[in-house]
Amino acid sequence: MPKQGVSTQNDRNPMYTQTENADDETYGSSELAMGLPKSSFPDVERDPRRIYAAVRDELMLDGNSRQNLATFCQTWEEPEIHQLMDACIDKNMVDKDEYPQTAEIEARCVQMLADLWHSPASDHAVGCSTTGSSEAAMLGGLAMKRRWEARRQAEGKPTDKPNLITGPVQICWHKFTRYWDIEHREIPMDKGRLLMTPEEVLSRCDENTIGVVPTLGVTFTGEYEPVKQINDALDKLQADTGLDIPIHVDGASGGFLAPFCAPELEWDFRLPRVSSINASGHKFGLAPLGVGWVLWREEKDLPESMVFWVNYLGGNMRDIALNFSRPGGQIVCQYYNFLRLGREGYSKVHGACYRSAEYLADEISKMGPFEIVFGGDMARGIPAVSWKLKEGTDPGFTLFDLADRLRVRGWQVPAYTLPSNCQDQAIQRILVRNGVSQDLCTLLIEHMKAALDHIEAHPVKESLTSEDASGFHH
Numbered sequence: 001m002p003k004q005g006v007s008t009q010n011d012r013n014p015m016y017t018q019t020e021n022a023d024d025e026t027y028g029s030s031e032l033a034m035g036l037p038k039s040s041f042p043d044v045e046r047d048p049r050r051i052y053a054a055v056r057d058e059l060m061l062d063g064n065s066r067q068n069l070a071t072f073c074q075t076w077e078e079p080e081i082h083q084l085m086d087a088c089i090d091k092n093m094v095d096k097d098e099y100p101q102t103a104e105i106e107a108r109c110v111q112m113l114a115d116l117w118h119s120p121a122s123d124h125a126v127g128c129s130t131t132g133s134s135e136a137a138m139l140g141g142l143a144m145k146r147r148w149e150a151r152r153q154a155e156g157k158p159t160d161k162p163n164l165i166t167g168p169v170q171i172c173w174h175k176f177t178r179y180w181d182i183e184h185r186e187i188p189m190d191k192g193r194l195l196m197t198p199e200e201v202l203s204r205c206d207e208n209t210i211g212v213v214p215t216l217g218v219t220f221t222g223e224y225e226p227v228k229q230i231n232d233a234l235d236k237l238q239a240d241t242g243l244d245i246p247i248h249v250d251g252a253s254g255g256f257l258a259p260f261c262a263p264e265l266e267w268d269f270r271l272p273r274v275s276s277i278n279a280s281g282h283k284f285g286l287a288p289l290g291v292g293w294v295l296w297r298e299e300k301d302l303p304e305s306m307v308f309w310v311n312y313l314g315g316n317m318r319d320i321a322l323n324f325s326r327p328g329g330q331i332v333c334q335y336y337n338f339l340r341l342g343r344e345g346y347s348k349v350h351g352a353c354y355r356s357a358e359y360l361a362d363e364i365s366k367m368g369p370f371e372i373v374f375g376g377d378m379a380r381g382i383p384a385v386s387w388k389l390k391e392g393t394d395p396g397f398t399l400f401d402l403a404d405r406l407r408v409r410g411w412q413v414p415a416y417t418l419p420s421n422c423q424d425q426a427i428q429r430i431l432v433r434n435g436v437s438q439d440l441c442t443l444l445i446e447h448m449k450a451a452l453d454h455i456e457a458h459p460v461k462e463s464l465t466s467e468d469a470s471g472f473h474h
């Protein structure tokens with residue numbers, strides 16, 4: 001804290017001085033009245049109270065995350081979670097020996113997920129927490145690559161041309177294939193087909209295919225890809241050709257939805273070919289940002305070469321991670337959620353989201369210009385609504401104009417174009433997460449109607465395109 005009555009200089013403008021007192025009003029203090037350094041490393045110490053105010057103020061400009069309907073990630077948490085996060089600020093997941101109880105909690109979460117996802121090895125489940133689905137996907141993908149390499153080497157065959165088959169995937173799979181030199185055989189979308197199909201998968205399989213990745217909740221529309229159909233088609237492929245190709249399910253969203261809201265859907269370890277699954281704890285797992293999970297079907301599905309054994313109180317534990325130090329609070333909060341909610345609570349929370357999604361889809365389709373692409377049907381996908389402008393019509397505005405107009409009331413409702421081969425198709429999407437309540441949805445619908453009225457009264461002269469719009473989809 002500056003000493004009483006000391007004359008201070010401003011870093012940016014050394015000519016500007018002001019007498020400073022410890023009890024100066026926050027914004028009247030010279031520190032905040034003159035502006036803080038932005039690009040050069042600050043020279044002097046400053047008052048924590050004032051700097052806190054300045055930093056908090058800047059965060060305000062990020063917008064209100066609760067109105068961000070682009071993100072899949074949690075933006076509301078119970079007060080107990082805030083308390084646990086604070087209590088865990090010092091927990092490092094990598095120090096299993098120093099924080100053995102946090103390590104124990106992580107192991108319990110893995111066991112619980114193995115049970116939830118019908119692992120045949122549920123009493124000795126194999127898996128770990130990660131920073132999110134991206135890291136989990138890297139680990140699941142790497143294990144498939146290593147298993148394929150081992151098989152090929154045993155047969156005396158080359159291992160220089162691995163390929164991976166996916167549908168239209170989240171960017172983490174582009175990263176995985178690029179970082180690990182794997183050919184990415186991504187099934188492009190087509191008019192009327194926005195998901196992978198067994199036929200499209202089979203036509204891309206060969207002896208160099210390390211695995212197939214269906215997504216349970218495709219990023220662009222929210223729909224589930226048909227994991228069981230892919231499983232059955234790959235069974236037939238093996239019977240016909242001998243090729244034994246495993247499945248890794250990207251359950252980033254669906255891994256925490258389907259078990260509660262579509263329990264009949266077979267997508268998990270009930271299918272023998274599913275060798276690993278990833279999910280984001282911080283999406284529909286309802287944990288705060290920074291936790292994902294990857295589980296393998298059985299011990300043999302995780303190559304020993306990926307495992308580092310570490311000591312922790314009374315035993316050995318696997319360390320499988322790309323990171324070294326990593327915060328533990330998110331994992332502790334995940335455990336809190338499992339105990340706090342159970343299957344009952346998760347079903348209620350997610351059930352409310354699906355109801356809101358259906359309401360939104362219904363209202364949006366009634367507005368006139370729009371056609372629903374996916375309406376949040378709980379048997380078919382995640383609680384998301386995606387829509388496009390009715391085919392062959394020109395309402396005089398683009399979805400990018402509408403997204404821009406909704407920002408006036410603080411709503412972030414992303415519009416974006418689909419990936420190849422549907423780059424010309426723009427769609428708009430709402431993710432209904434915990435906390436996007438029925439009442440908030442009603443307000444959003446009112447504001448959408450007001451936006452359409454506004455656009456009609458003040459026709460758009462030059463429409464926004466996907467290039468003009470900020471790319472805030474995920």
Ligand SMILES: *Cc1c(COP(=O)(O)O)cnc(C)c1O
Nearest residue numbers: 132133134170172215250252280
């Ligand atoms: C969000 C998402 C990812 C990436 O997950 P993070 O937890 O953000 O790293 C991967 N795949 C799908 C299908 C997703 O929705």
